[in-house]
Amino acid sequence: MAELSKHFEADKVESKWYQHWESKGYFHSEPDEREPYSILIPPPNVTGVLHMGHMLNITIQDVLIRRARLNGYNACWVPGTDHASIATEAKVVKRLREQGIKKSDLTREKFLEYAWEWKEEYGGIILDQLKKLGASCDWERTAFTMDEVRSDHVYKAFIDLYNKGKLYRGLRMVNWDPQAQTVLSNEEVIHKEENGRLYHIKYVLADDPSQSVTIATTRPETLLGDTAVAVHPDDPRYTYLKGKQVIVPLVNRAIKVIFDDYVETEFGTGALKVTPAHDINDYELGKKYDLEVIDIFNDDGSVSEAGQLYIGKDRFEVRKLIVKDLEAQGLLIEVEDYRHNVGRSERTDAVVEPKLSLQWYVDMPAIAKPALEAVETDEVEFFPKNMKNTYRHWMGNIRDWCISRQLWWGHRIPAWYFEDHVAVAESEQEALDILKNKSGNANLALADIKQDEDVLDTWFSSWLWPMSVFNGWFDKKEMDYYYPTTVLVTGWDIIFLWVARMIMAGYEWEGTYPYKDVYFTGMVRDKKRRKMSKSLGNSPDALKLISDYGADGVRFGMLSCSPAGGDLLFDDKLCEQGRNFSNKIWNALKLIKSWEVDTTLDQPEANALAGQWIEEKYFDVLSNTDARIKEYRLSDALMQLYSYIWGDFCSWYLEMIKPDYQKPVDPASVQTASAVLKKICIMLHPFMPFITEEVWQALKAEDEVDCIVSRYPESRAFDTALIGDISQVQDIVSSIRDTRNQNQIKPKEVLPLSIQSDEAIKQLFSRSGVEPLVRKLGFLESVTMVGEGEGSGYAFIVGKSKYYLESNEEVNVEEELIKLKEELEYQIGFVASVDKKLSNQGFVSNAPAKVVEMEKKKLEDGQARIQLLTEQIQRLENS
């Protein structure tokens, strides 16, 4: 074998193995007789580039899928992207504009051509980036929400819901994004407190200009569309307004005054202007009092003809102008600063404009029930559990889902119109037949009917993802095998947008859940707990991180701070730790490989014991890790492996069996060390696939398979007595080191040790290999059993036994006494607390026998230590 490099060279190794795995087809899955383990990627936007959230998400999914593969499941991880209507259309429009092309100059078909071009060019970038992280997705299955198979599902779902009466077209007040010029669902509107102003404006009475009423509004520009002023019926200040009309300033329209207890007398002036076209509450008032609805805005947020004034100017510009004009006319009474909630578009950040319009809706209460129950009963299990609360609350108050979007990029709504008639159909021809029927006009031609111009909300395709990726409605073969999938891994921020709707869709069409478990990851934040964002510039470059720390290092970093649900405070340091960990493993391999083997040597007892121990401990860790992962506690699982590999394997085990400098080693020890390191590779592989494959390859036999497709060792019982004994050995060795440390004795200066022998000690040292092991690790010349009162040198206590490290140095009696007395004090306190417990009759009679036993043992041990300490103190004082 070629000389191993000083450090683990991640970049070379990663591309090498990824290509190898892919070319061997290890990531690909086909239904077979094995049990499936399937995961669907939460499809990232085609517009996206890899960011920290993806990295976390992908790493977790890859851990689960690689683990399933190693456990012998037929593991299938389906990747893909979603078409992201709003975001993608915005990017395409921008790109066209840069080329001097206006969207409005293009036909729908031409625009879509450009859009597809854009998608082909950029849509795959993020998937390629996932590969850099080591994602073992089945790339042959890569899906896109707008490809043919997926689209077929979307249309079918729409038509089916419509036919079942669970989808309708209705006139409603919607959230309008004037920048993207489309409607948004409630979930796409982000409400935040912002600084605004409350304008007090005077409306004079129509029949008596000397009298007036002053209203308060945050949006003076909407007065152009006012059709009433409202006050509370019991408000004594406004009784004079009964039966009166007031004049809308500037436009000079006479409107009526209405009296409704919706108005809060406390707020503002207690008088409210009513603009039914531009406020949801005003709209309700309008309906109640049959008010005129004047829509004063164009789709881009500029004032329309209906506004009469400021026509064509933007709403925020108009706000300024109108304030000035009101002031000029003496109608602006007061302006006060006011903090209030403003809704902005999640995608464009434009202030959302409430707007009345005709849109398509899904009747959510009609389909929510089974999905709510499924989560309540843990048929679909949430990790962490408390996400159930959030889910329950939203599902219990669910509102209809507005699914039309006034865009071109997406699935065009399969609805055709003729006059007032609507046809929802798979094809234009079918729609024509329906409309002929509905209108009673048999001569209706294709040219007479018109398809809806709008497309569907992107989530309307995403919610079908668990079914559509397997072509589930048109071919049962894969569907029956892979569905329901095993687990969904996603951020909690899209629980409503996506997760809840997917569960609903699962029950609506398949009668069962889309996945058994949902693992909600936290949001990645920076050290200061700020959300990672482009504008803050605090989001590390994902690819740079990988090149700096290696994919394994970054995976380690992401995982080691990823409690489910909580925030994840990201710090480069964690990746550095991961990189160092890779390096540590690499060097363990180097060490073992560097040993010269002498086949004539027998295995020393100590090495045999060490080998047994590290093997038993392996199975301890294996079963522990297994339990953690079942609960999706990946961070814990990884920490277990980290401390086993770094602590037990490298720091203890390798030191135990290490031959003296430049001495050869026996074949059995190398054999065990290699075998355990190989098993470590399998165990760690899901977390850190590259380093483990590399090390595995260096150790594996010619005819052995690659690490990625090998099998986990069967979990088995392990020898707890042996593990306990070695743990005692470790305690003894640590105490020896501590004693040296505290007394400035060189760590490797070879000294004799005597032990005041007792039953426990005899038993421990009767195990073959214990004595030489203690000698080797403690740098001891000899280990001698002595009787009570014998032994000299630095004394220390482990368990309830006394040890003496003999040294040529003069023992500093005074210092030694101080230490011993401190220790004695602690032990006395300890024993007192235990004794207090045990002398409490309530405790002894109520606590379980096991607990009482434990306390008695604590007491005994403590008392024994007190005795040893007291003796030692006396001895020193007398000397």
Added chain:
RNA sequence: GAGACUGUAGCUCAGUUGGUUUAGAGCAUUACCUUGACAGGGUAGGGGUCGGGGGUUCGAAUCCCUCCAGUCUCACCA
């Protein structure tokens, strides 16, 4: 406004139905050691009255009440 969650070492967090040596881990920190596996490594240490206050219990970080601080979700009154 309604609800949820969190508060444990300098930092990030574990602590499973109240009971395993008078509270654990990782990182950071301190001292010492180390030119032969290790972008360092090793060894050992210091550091917390578990947000405050009550209560239930033989026993509370863990259960209940209350206060304080923070985070988030949903809904929103101009």
